[in-house]
Amino acid sequence: MEAGGGGGGGGGGGEDCCVKVAVHIRPLIGDEKLQGCKDCVTVVPGKPQVQIGTHSFTFDHVYGSTGTPSSSMFEECVAPLVEGLFQGYNATVLAYGQTGSGKTYTMGTGYKDGSQTGLIPQVMNSLFSKMEALKQQTEFQLHVSFIEILKEEVQDLLDPSSLSKSENANGHNGKVPAPGKPPIQIRESSNGVITLAGSTEVSVSSLKEMIACLEQGSLSRATGSTNMNNQSSRSHAIFTITLEQMRRLNPLIPGNSSPESLNEEYLCAKLHLVDLAGSERAKRTGSDGLRFKEGVHINRGLLALGNVISALGDEKKRKEGVHVPYRDSKLTRLLQDSLGGNSRTVMIACISPADINAEETLNTLKYANRARNIQNKPVVNRDPMSNEMIKMRQQLEYLQAELCARGGPSSNEVQALKERIAWLEATNEDLCRKLHEFRSRCSTVEHCETDSQDDTCSVKSDGLKRGLQSMESCDFQMGETMSTGDSRDIDEVTKEWEHTLLQNSLDQELHELNKRLEEKESEMKLFGGLDTVALKQHFGKKVMELEDEKKTVQQERDRLLAEVENLAANSDGQTQKMQDIHAQKLKMLEAQISDLKKKQENQVQLLKQKQKSDEAAKRLQEEIQSIKAQKVQLQHRMKQEAEQFRQWKASREKELLQLRKEGRRNEYERHKLQALNQRQKMVLQRKTEEAAMATKRLKELLEARKSSARDNSVMGNVNGINGQTNEKSLQRWLDHELEVMVNVHEVRFEYEKQSQVRAALAEELSLLKQADEFASKGLSPPRGKNGFARASSMSPNARMARMSSLESMLSISSNSLVAMASQLSEAEERERGFTNRGRWNQLRSMGDAKNLLQYMFSSLADTRCQLWERDMEINEMKDQLKELVGLLRQSELRRKDVEKELKSREQAIAIASATSPVSKLT
Numbered sequence: 001m002e003a004g005g006g007g008g009g010g011g012g013g014g015e016d017c018c019v020k021v022a023v024h025i026r027p028l029i030g031d032e033k034l035q036g037c038k039d040c041v042t043v044v045p046g047k048p049q050v051q052i053g054t055h056s057f058t059f060d061h062v063y064g065s066t067g068t069p070s071s072s073m074f075e076e077c078v079a080p081l082v083e084g085l086f087q088g089y090n091a092t093v094l095a096y097g098q099t100g101s102g103k104t105y106t107m108g109t110g111y112k113d114g115s116q117t118g119l120i121p122q123v124m125n126s127l128f129s130k131m132e133a134l135k136q137q138t139e140f141q142l143h144v145s146f147i148e149i150l151k152e153e154v155q156d157l158l159d160p161s162s163l164s165k166s167e168n169a170n171g172h173n174g175k176v177p178a179p180g181k182p183p184i185q186i187r188e189s190s191n192g193v194i195t196l197a198g199s200t201e202v203s204v205s206s207l208k209e210m211i212a213c214l215e216q217g218s219l220s221r222a223t224g225s226t227n228m229n230n231q232s233s234r235s236h237a238i239f240t241i242t243l244e245q246m247r248r249l250n251p252l253i254p255g256n257s258s259p260e261s262l263n264e265e266y267l268c269a270k271l272h273l274v275d276l277a278g279s280e281r282a283k284r285t286g287s288d289g290l291r292f293k294e295g296v297h298i299n300r301g302l303l304a305l306g307n308v309i310s311a312l313g314d315e316k317k318r319k320e321g322v323h324v325p326y327r328d329s330k331l332t333r334l335l336q337d338s339l340g341g342n343s344r345t346v347m348i349a350c351i352s353p354a355d356i357n358a359e360e361t362l363n364t365l366k367y368a369n370r371a372r373n374i375q376n377k378p379v380v381n382r383d384p385m386s387n388e389m390i391k392m393r394q395q396l397e398y399l400q401a402e403l404c405a406r407g408g409p410s411s412n413e414v415q416a417l418k419e420r421i422a423w424l425e426a427t428n429e430d431l432c433r434k435l436h437e438f439r440s441r442c443s444t445v446e447h448c449e450t451d452s453q454d455d456t457c458s459v460k461s462d463g464l465k466r467g468l469q470s471m472e473s474c475d476f477q478m479g480e481t482m483s484t485g486d487s488r489d490i491d492e493v494t495k496e497w498e499h500t501l502l503q504n505s506l507d508q509e510l511h512e513l514n515k516r517l518e519e520k521e522s523e524m525k526l527f528g529g530l531d532t533v534a535l536k537q538h539f540g541k542k543v544m545e546l547e548d549e550k551k552t553v554q555q556e557r558d559r560l561l562a563e564v565e566n567l568a569a570n571s572d573g574q575t576q577k578m579q580d581i582h583a584q585k586l587k588m589l590e591a592q593i594s595d596l597k598k599k600q601e602n603q604v605q606l607l608k609q610k611q612k613s614d615e616a617a618k619r620l621q622e623e624i625q626s627i628k629a630q631k632v633q634l635q636h637r638m639k640q641e642a643e644q645f646r647q648w649k650a651s652r653e654k655e656l657l658q659l660r661k662e663g664r665r666n667e668y669e670r671h672k673l674q675a676l677n678q679r680q681k682m683v684l685q686r687k688t689e690e691a692a693m694a695t696k697r698l699k700e701l702l703e704a705r706k707s708s709a710r711d712n713s714v715m716g717n718v719n720g721i722n723g724q725t726n727e728k729s730l731q732r733w734l735d736h737e738l739e740v741m742v743n744v745h746e747v748r749f750e751y752e753k754q755s756q757v758r759a760a761l762a763e764e765l766s767l768l769k770q771a772d773e774f775a776s777k778g779l780s781p782p783r784g785k786n787g788f789a790r791a792s793s794m795s796p797n798a799r800m801a802r803m804s805s806l807e808s809m810l811s812i813s814s815n816s817l818v819a820m821a822s823q824l825s826e827a828e829e830r831e832r833g834f835t836n837r838g839r840w841n842q843l844r845s846m847g848d849a850k851n852l853l854q855y856m857f858s859s860l861a862d863t864r865c866q867l868w869e870r871d872m873e874i875n876e877m878k879d880q881l882k883e884l885v886g887l888l889r890q891s892e893l894r895r896k897d898v899e900k901e902l903k904s905r906e907q908a909i910a911i912a913s914a915t916s917p918v919s920k921l922t
């Protein structure tokens, strides 16, 4: 953990106070997103701590990227400085960081069109509202100056006589000093105060006027476009607000008749608002010519600032009273008071969270961390007269206190004080109780929060797991085409199943109908077996016959009755006999008649039944007819259904054919993509492994160098005792140094390669995302965009899979970049250490130097010889290659000749066989 030790607070008159350091992390910006950069900086929740790779830093504040919101920066960091200004303390706010990291944005030095973002506009607002509140007892005067340091020249941004051009002769927007105007000079007064001679100080009396100065100066500032920032500041800009105040003091002694000036206090304090130019690497900013030269100056100024910070931030050096190189640059000279001097200083380290900037971000954080150890001694800036006044007033207060003490308080006063103490104690008790309650409530809330955080953690770890599985999941997504196919199959099977079910139920219905029909028909047959008409006739005849018979019998009976009556009238014995015979006959006839009646009734009954059965038969017939009609309908329906199914099946097969075709295409696409992913993954893996190896080697070398540096310092003491050993260890040291150099070069080379690979991956990802967006909105892709057609022609699943694979490759690449950046930053820091200490401190004598020079000479000669040999080998190989190419060409020509000859022979044979007599015969 690289936590700084500083962090002291406010600071009073002459007290030490550490430089406060805040980190401002800006979000990823357009270009970085386009390059597929990942966020490599994390803020520890609830702590002013940032982590990048394996490094961790603690500061006074961290803003942005889910740390404290940037909007709190003014209140927390700068408002106390503005407050201090009214108490007479100088202050400095310094924005530091790599080019494009957001310094101008943070400070608001690019003020345009009344925008309120940035610290300077907020400082102005707060300053004027405070002045308004104090205007009764204080008289204020405000001055502003705005200068820039461009290529080690101080330029006045508020000078009305200098020429402002949109694009001046220097190739950037900025000011050109009026010809003949003496340059601005930095001066140091006898009491060590740094002033600028010749710069414009504008007296301002309103917010509007001050804003106008900021705007005017911002427009005049030198800016230019680089690969890393469209509007890069090419200079260090310092906007200074000087606040002079004359406070009217209340006369302390009644009847004071001292002159007016003795009742006034004069304070003067300055607030420097510094927007530094950003550190840059020429290769990355793409600067050449003028921009490159500017970059060199910028870096030189920043290097000097870094050295000052190192000298002041290193406790050991500070205690040793090491020289602080303020005079190495104009920037450090101007900031002398702000760093280690009479000022309250806040440094805002601006960083980009993009992995591509990891090396620069690490360097910035290391600087900022060191700056936390710088101790300033802010004092109230009064004029000597005011100082004297304060002393006198202090004395007066002391005397009054003493007088009071000697006289002692009155008993009334004691009573009043006792009452007050009692009241205060009661209030205190009350407050303690409330505090206790509040604490217990807080702990409950905290408990709940921890629980919810645990949940979040588990969600996060789920997210992590998902991330880890993403590589496999893309293969799974590839397989999604299959699962879509499966769902189609399920549809088809369902449809077929439904169709079969319907057919079965219809069949069943038909079967039922047939069965019923059969039953009815067989029933019908029963009816049909009897000749109903004949039966009817037979029964009719029978009834008639019975009727006739009945009639005959009745006639016989009537005749007999008539005979009996006659006989009765002629009643004799004979007749009696005859009568009895007739009565008997009559009885018989009566019995015969009743029998016949019965028979007739039976016949009628039978006839009725017959009618009933006729009706039943009719009904049956009707039923049969209806069943038959139903059967026809059913058959028709079955036919229709079968036809529909057949049609559906045909279209389905057609569709299937199409799908199979598409499936084959998708399968082909899938294979192609899988192969591409695999190939790219392998390339990336190889590159990452190479990079990791180079990084590991560099780390080992740097660590070894640390220990060898210690050995060397020990060795320095034994120098001369054993000259031979010293010579050898110096040679080893030199070899080691060279190896480190080569290794740094190798890591940087790998870094560049990795960045290029990453940029290509990111470009493809961005194209795919755009194509996906177009597809999801149902829009046709724009024409003529490179690679867009291919991205759009991919199936959504393939696109998703490819995107996921690219994302995972990007994150592998990002990790590798951050790891390399970390070692490169270490190497650079050490290199910077050499610039301070000197690389050749190891050499203690002329003899050592000569020996080492000799060794270097022979190493160089060896290397050159080896190079020469390699060149020769390469040349030989080139010659051999040329020969081989020549041979290849010859053999190619020969092959073509042979092919030609073969063709002409074949033609000749064909002609010959066509014209031969045998062929004619056949």
Ligand SMILES: Nc1ncnc2c1ncn2[C@@H]1O[C@H](COP(=O)(O)OP(=O)(O)OP(=O)(O)O)[C@@H](O)[C@H]1O
Pocket (backbone or CB within 6 Å): 025, 026, 027, 029, 064, 070, 097, 098, 099, 100, 101, 102, 103, 104, 105, 106, 229, 231, 232, 233, 234, 276, 277, 278, 279, 350
């Ligand atoms: N906190 C932020 N939020 C959103 N955008 C930001 C933020 N900080 C910076 N930017 C954007 O980043 C880009 C670079 O910012 P800026 O010009 O302030 O960088 P700089 O550090 O001053 O660069 P240079 O050193 O090259 O002048 C600008 O487009 C700016 O709008």
